[in-house]
Amino acid sequence: MTTKETVSTESSEYVDIYNDGDTANLRLLINLRNVFSVQLPNMPREYIARIVFDKRHISIIARRNFEVHGGICFRPFPEQKIIEIVFCAVSSKFQGRGIGRRIMDHVKDYVQKREYYDILTYADNKAVGYFKKQGFSKEITIPDKRWKGYLKDYEGGVFMHCHLYKHVNYLDVRKMLQQQKIWLKQVCFKKWKKLPVYKGLDFTGREKIPLSQIDGLKQICNQEFYKKMTLKNELRTLFNYLTNLPDTLIFQEPVDAEDVPDYYTVIKNPMDFSKMKKKLENGEYTEKKLFIHDVHLIIENCKKYNRKETVFYAYGENFEKAFHEKLQSMEND
Numbered sequence: 001m002t003t004k005e006t007v008s009t010e011s012s013e014y015v016d017i018y019n020d021g022d023t024a025n026l027r028l029l030i031n032l033r034n035v036f037s038v039q040l041p042n043m044p045r046e047y048i049a050r051i052v053f054d055k056r057h058i059s060i061i062a063r064r065n066f067e068v069h070g071g072i073c074f075r076p077f078p079e080q081k082i083i084e085i086v087f088c089a090v091s092s093k094f095q096g097r098g099i100g101r102r103i104m105d106h107v108k109d110y111v112q113k114r115e116y117y118d119i120l121t122y123a124d125n126k127a128v129g130y131f132k133k134q135g136f137s138k139e140i141t142i143p144d145k146r147w148k149g150y151l152k153d154y155e156g157g158v159f160m161h162c163h164l165y166k167h168v169n170y171l172d173v174r175k176m177l178q179q180q181k182i183w184l185k186q187v188c189f190k191k192w193k194k195l196p197v198y199k200g201l202d203f204t205g206r207e208k209i210p211l212s213q214i215d216g217l218k219q220i221c222n223q224e225f226y227k228k229m230t231l232k233n234e235l236r237t238l239f240n241y242l243t244n245l246p247d248t249l250i251f252q253e254p255v256d257a258e259d260v261p262d263y264y265t266v267i268k269n270p271m272d273f274s275k276m277k278k279k280l281e282n283g284e285y286t287e288k289k290l291f292i293h294d295v296h297l298i299i300e301n302c303k304k305y306n307r308k309e310t311v312f313y314a315y316g317e318n319f320e321k322a323f324h325e326k327l328q329s330m331e332n333d
């Protein structure tokens, strides 16, 4: 039995060619043009021919003798240190065997050796999945000035970018990843072997079993790091809810002493949402009551500084009410 990879690598040879006037290369380029014309029916045939035979474009092809299995045609922009993939296709009978992937590996190797590290392309909608698997992303991480005005704009295409790394051997990367995967599996397996095995769940007479009562999960729920994580997540949710309540703008940032000169004479323990956010992210709220204490501080300060008939006092009262209602509903959940 042969695997996908052995079929593709045994039967295809990968070469880079361009229209250098060599008859053999021209023959291969004609066959590549035919593959593109069939596989990219929306592209005018003349346009494909013009690009493939253009001396500035290079093609990396998978072939067996003069039979072309597929290829990628690209144009390097030496000043910009980028390359643009213009066409990419594999003949139908060779698709799904890893040939498209191998051609792309060779393109990466070719450009990396020439110290280009950024590949751009307008991907056909149907081929976006293929490009993603080859490391392309819709996020363009190079500045506009490196590519704008240089590339051909294709209507309906998805603009994608792939950044290459200097020290990765792209022709060997799959083997390396496979080895890492095997190693990782072995490490995990060794660890798993040490873990206790619990009895299965007994659902007799029960509809639901709380997570915290399931053996294995029970032990994790009791672990310190888990408690910390769940507390932080719970407080984050509560914090987001509070900061998005109406009329809480006055609590978002510290009171500016220039706007309210006597504020810090009256209020000795100021508190606001920005300060709470920092504490939350720094893990200073090791217990829920510390968080609640700071919310109360915001409310007390508001009610202490502002007179009862002011709108600010009313904001403080509304906030207090909404906060206690939320706490109550969280406890009931």
Ligand SMILES: CC(C)(COP(=O)(O)OP(=O)(O)OC[C@H]1O[C@@H](n2cnc3c(N)ncnc32)[C@H](O)[C@@H]1OP(=O)(O)O)[C@@H](O)C(=O)NCCC(=O)NCCS
Pocket (backbone or CB within 6 Å): 039, 040, 087, 088, 089, 090, 091, 094, 095, 096, 097, 098, 099, 100, 101, 102, 122, 123, 124, 126, 127, 128, 129, 130, 133
């Ligand atoms: C897109 C194309 C070049 C892929 O070539 P291929 O030889 O069939 O691809 P491979 O067998 O090497 O597949 C590589 C990986 O991409 C995936 N893939 C291939 N085509 C895909 C597609 N259209 N959508 C999503 N994933 C795709 C494969 O599942 C495989 O995934 P794996 O690594 O997890 O196994 C080929 O299908 C083709 O010529 N299509 C028609 C022309 C076209 O659309 N070209 C792109 C123009 S921008």
